[in-house]
Amino acid sequence: MNSGAKKEPPFRERDKKLLDELENAILSYEPEKAKHSARDIIEKGIDPISVMNHTIANIARITGDKFEKGEIFLPHLVFVGDILSEVSEILESNLSSEESKEFSGKTIVIGTVEGDIHSIGKNIVAMMLKANGFKAFDLGVDVKSDKFIEQAKEKNSQIIAMSSLLTTTMPYQKEVVEELKRLGCRNLFKVVVGGGPITKEWADEIGADEYGEDAIDAIDICKKLVKNS
Ligand code: B12
Structure with missing residues (x-):
């Protein structure tokens, strides 16, 4: 279904700092900082769906690449997996139903x-x-x-x-x-x-x-x- 080139992240310049903070916290295995960033992101009104589809997906890709290259090992993968799950839950709980x-x-x-x-x-x-x-x-x-x-x-x-x-x-x-x-x-x-x-x-x-x-x-x-x- 995805017909064209990879979709560009729809983030404004001023939101990127917060998204970078989230990315850095997860990649440096800091769950509390990551959850704090996720809540900040919601408070600033950044679209949680875009965060999941771009930032979370990007973190997963970086982690997967590191794992494949042998730069990190299974415990790291498990740890990042847990942080991603927790952060996703925070983002998901702020998805509004369109009541379609x-x-x-x-x-x-x-x-x-x-x-x-x-x-x-x-x-x-x-x-x-x-x-x-x-x-x-x-x-x-x-x-x-x-x-x-x-x-x-x-x-x-x-x-x-x-x-x-x-x-x-x-x-x-x-x-x-x-x-x-x-x-x-x-x-x-x-x-x-x-x-x-x-x-x-x-x-x-x-x-x-x-x-x-x-x-x-x-x-x-x-x-x-x-x-x-
Ligand atoms: C986190 C993670 C784990 C966590 C999972 C935690 C959890 N609760 O999910 C843990 C640590 C448990 C884990 C375990 C393993 N993992 Co793992 N894991 C990952 C990692 C880093 C991220 C996956 C992720 O969550 N991505 C984020 C989400 C948002 O992306 P996504 O899943 O792709 O989903 C998006 C789309 O694909 C799509 N989508 C997904 N599902 C569906 C369904 C439908 C119907 C549609 C339309 C769309 C759609 O929409 C989503 C949102 O945009 C990936 C690396 C990567 N690049 O993906 C490796 C990766 C998938 N794992 C890998 C491996 C090898 C393993 C293990 C075998 C490791 C081991 N030696 O034990 C085990 C297998 C366990 C098992 N039996 O399943 C390999 C797979 C290699 C391969 N080609 O088969 C990867 C690619 C890492 C790597 N580069 O080597 N893993």
Whole structure:
């Protein structure tokens, strides 16, 4: 869905200092300072969605790169993961619901696939779906393929949304699509996939309906899919 070049952060010059403070606090493993910065950001009226999609995503990218290069190790990754979760919670609690009636009857089940416990990106997408009026059921992490399908049926969901952050767990997104076909209910649900290693090519290859690069993309896609269904 993301058709063009990477979106530019929509921050004003004077807000950048605060965002840099948040970034520095997280990258220097200072959770209290980071949470303080996040609250400051909210108080100054900076859009929490942009902070999540740009600043948080950037911190995650820097941390991931350092981990890959062997500059930091698993305890650091865990620590940054915890700080990112806490900061995201502060930002999320300040998302205002648009009370969109248009999408209020529309239901989505969302989760991170089997074997994968990365929750931060999935939580952001789930929160934003709710903020946009969708009824989003968050199934959590390490969700087995049959649970996605069983819950989608039970909740009369229009969309199954799956997150995967590990290349080793991407095949479970495919498994869900295959299982839907095998059960003869592929046409009952739209399937949307996302997460770090996921691409449009992967979505096409496994027969998903859409791929979303970030949470903003995810909302646009889900709105489009339910309008057309
Ligand atoms: C934090 C983190 C962790 C934390 C997770 C904490 C938590 N509660 O989530 C912990 C420490 C637990 C962890 C563990 C591991 N991790 Co880790 N982790 C990360 C890190 C640094 C950030 C992930 C993150 O939260 N990103 C921020 C969010 C906002 O971004 P996002 O998840 O991509 O989500 C956005 C989009 O992708 C999209 N999106 C996400 N989901 C969905 C779903 C849909 C439907 C849509 C439309 C869109 C969408 O929207 C989101 C918001 O914009 C990444 C590095 C990175 N660059 O991502 C590594 C990374 C993902 N981890 C990695 C690895 C290897 C591991 C471990 C295997 C390490 C180990 N040796 O044990 C374990 C695996 C555990 C498991 N079984 O899942 C690798 C994966 C490599 C690969 N290609 O497979 C990465 C890339 C680091 C690296 N560069 O090596 N990790």
